[in-house]
Amino acid sequence: MRARLCAVLFGLSLLGAPAPVSAAATPSPIGLTCASVADPFNHWFCTGHVPSFDGVPLDVDLTLPAGGVVPRPLVVMLHGYSNDKTEWESNAITNVKADKDHYNNLAFASRGYAVLNYTARGFKGSCGPGTLAAGCARGWTHLADRRFEVRDSQYLVGLLVDAGVADPAHIGATGGSYGGGQSMLLALEGNRVTAVPDPNNPSTYGNAQLVAWTSPNGVGLRLAAAVPKYPWSDLVHSLVPNGRASDGVILADRNRLHPLGIEKESLVSYLYAAGNAPTGYYAPPGMDPTADLTSWYARLQAGEPYGGDPAVKAAIDQLRIWRSPFYQDRLIATATTRVPVLDLQGWTDELFPEVEGVAMVDKLRAAGWPAGISLADVGHPIAQNKVADWSDLNERANAFLDHYLLGQGGVTLDLRARVSTCDATVGKDYTSGNWPDIAPRRFTFSSTGPGATASVVANTDGAATDPIAVAAGNGGNGSCITLSSLRTTGTAVWDFPVTTTFTLLGEPALHLDATVAGVDAEVNSRLWDLGPDGMATLVTRGAYRFSGIPGGATLETALQGNGWVFLAGHTIRLQVIQVDTPYLRPDTLGSTIAYSRVTLTLPAT
Known part of the structure; x- marks a missing residue:
């Protein structure tokens, strides 16, 4: 892991929407520095730091098709925990990493999309460790919090809409793992934003309110589609399972939070170390009770008994209320726009297994949301992530986004599962309109x-x-x-x-x-x-x-x-x-x- 300084490059004014530029002119949306890339697509690649809604500078890349700055369908590509904006970037449509092959910034730009890749706050170029520059004092990670990381994405999208880069009616989100969970949360918020009264005062964070999602210039915004890849839906049970979660086929889903479960210690410890210095920036213990990762981890490691400990309850509440899509019943029930969701989940993913996707998609479908899922031997270890499996999954994901964002083709939001194999063969596919019917x-x-x-x-x-x-x-x-x-x-x-x-x-x-x-x-x-x-x-x-x-x-x-x-x-x-x-x-x-x-x-x- 390499340390990266958190630099702040305050760009040009973000308040006005610039007029379209000619194909020959060099664009500079939201203060980014752009250069034309001499490849078969002659796309523009723009980069720089952009202050978010609370002034925290985010390390941003933007990929644009050849031609002038005009409102285009926008895909937001969100990276995994402790990674950075480059995770979903490629210098070709193809990629040696199976889940990025034909599914990266250039692949989308080649089809006419604007593509936003940025590093989440608290990691590497977005206030990672080192000498913290102006604006980074409170730039620690909030662990995919609706009030911060999710709002960062929404704010950047709003800037791009005001700059004439993004079409406000055709915005999509996708990402893997940490980015997958955020993609799902973005879908549930739809056309809403979770706003805290004072970003500089953690005591106000519990009073966050849902408000309409608008750009800084007041343009109404909404997400049009989301493809979470190997995400969580219940961040508590996925990290600390008590064995009571279920997809509902044989056993009923029961109380996942009490008693607190068993820590997936090797995975949790790996993630905690990966996101900490020298790669990332965690809040100093006690500084922010809503994102006190160091204290939470220390308490978990201290061991049983957990029941009756107010510190444990407080941590569970933070993960449940602000970071876990599965518990967002209010968002689901009150949505005025039901965002189509295609979840790509892994059978053999020891971090975010089958139930994280199936239970979430079942909940959405029961509430009338357009949602589908594909399961295969993909995701976090021990998943093999075979090229053949990802080729089919990415083909489905691309068709899904092209339908909802470009208006091309048709989609069937069914439930699909592919059998795992240990050799080079491809397992058999099964499809159903109802998850229990897939295995009768x-x-x-x-x-x-x-x-x-x-x-x-x-x-x-x-x-x-x-x-x-x-x-x-x-x-x-x-x-x-x-x-x-x-x-x-x-x-x-x-x-x-x-x-x-x-x-x-x-x-x-x-x-x-x-x-x-x-x-x-x-x-x-x-x-x-x-x-x-x-x-x-x-x-x-x-x-x-x-x-x-x-x-x-x-x-x-x-x-x-x-x-x-x-x-x-x-x-x-x-x-x-x-x-x-x-x-x-x-x-x-x-x-x-x-x-x-x-x-x-x-x-x-």
């Missing part, structure tokens, strides 16, 4: 064989199944996890023979009858496909927190899910463990669990 069959496996686990015994396969370790061993890429043998230390194990070939498509449901010695315990699970040769491939996994009175308990949880073909003659192996380090943070409170019955139900085609 059920395969149920039960056992009364006993099992026992303890919070002091770790499973020694933990490192081999950790997404950060897998990525580190594969040049930053994901990979199928296939082991020649599975160690049973610290695990309760049940084997179920597969007598008929079937395809898992969705979240397995796990039911356990147990006796718990302890008031708090982790019930973590891994589901394997064990071949006749003894090779075991990880299909999916789960994490569940028990919190309650010691004694007999019935535990139900949905695993993360996948699209996977189980062949006749193979064996399904279920492991239940309490210590799954380094992926999951071990419980500070001790416990043991004895299992007397297990039932595993798989949605299938």
Whole structure:
């Protein structure tokens, strides 16, 4: 990671909309410096720093098609956590990174779009670490907050509309991970902005109000379409799952926030470090209670018990109210413009798995919003992100945006899922108009064989199944996890023979009858496909927190899910463990669990 100074280049006045310029003239919208690029498209590339609504300078790039400055459909491309504006930029329509191939600034500009890429506040060129220049004193990251990062995008779009660059009726947003979550929040706000009374006074942030989204010159604005790529919808449960989230197919979605779940420690720690100095700028502890990432992380790492701690509740409320699309029921219900959404989600994404997309899209569709989803083996590790998978996903995303922003072609907002494979083949595609119908069959496996686990015994396969370790061993890429043998230390194990070939498509449901010695315990699970040769491939996994009175308990949880073909003659192996380090943070409170019955139900085609 490289440190970048936060420079402030105050440009020309942003108040007036300039007259269109000729094709030969050099544009300079919103004070950016532009140059013509000698390529087959002769596009303009503009760059510079632009003060946001609160004066924080943002590092901005703008790509324009050849020709004069005229109002064009605009795509806002938002980067991932701790990255910068260059993530979705390319010097060609093609790109060696599969999710950017035919899906980057030049690819969109070549079709007539204006493209906005900028670095989110608190990272690298937008008030990253170093000697903070004027305007950066409060330029720390707010972690995709509706009141700040989302408003930054809205403000920059307004400037481009006033400058005659963007068509106010044809604005789209897309991005991956951190940018994907913001894309979804932008869609939910639609034609509204969340404004705080005083950006310099954190005590006023809780009084933020929804107001009409207008440009600085008063032009009414709205988002026309959004394509979130591998986003979260519930930032609490995705980082600290308690095992009660569900896509609703087999198990009902329950309270995801209480008890607070189990930290995905390797992923959360990686992200915390990646976004901190020397790459980013976090608020000094105690300076801003609404974005106190350092204090939040320290409290999470301090461990259980979390219940009853007002600091924990305050952090949960910040993530739920201002950063999690899934909890924006008011935005959804009161929307006067329902923005079309196409969610691209990953089966094998250990950070933001299937439920983050499916549950959100189901909620939108139930409220009458035009929304669709495509699932494949993509996203964060351990996803493989194959070229063939992204080629099809990007083709669908491009057609979706071209329809809503350019008025070209037609789209079908259905629900699609592609089966994951570990070899070079492309898995089968399934399509439905209703998510439960995509996997109408059920395969149920039960056992009364006993099992026992303890919070002091770790499973020694933990490192081999950790997404950060897998990525580190594969040049930053994901990979199928296939082991020649599975160690049973610290695990309760049940084997179920597969007598008929079937395809898992969705979240397995796990039911356990147990006796718990302890008031708090982790019930973590891994589901394997064990071949006749003894090779075991990880299909999916789960994490569940028990919190309650010691004694007999019935535990139900949905695993993360996948699209996977189980062949006749193979064996399904279920492991239940309490210590799954380094992926999951071990419980500070001790416990043991004895299992007397297990039932595993798989949605299938």
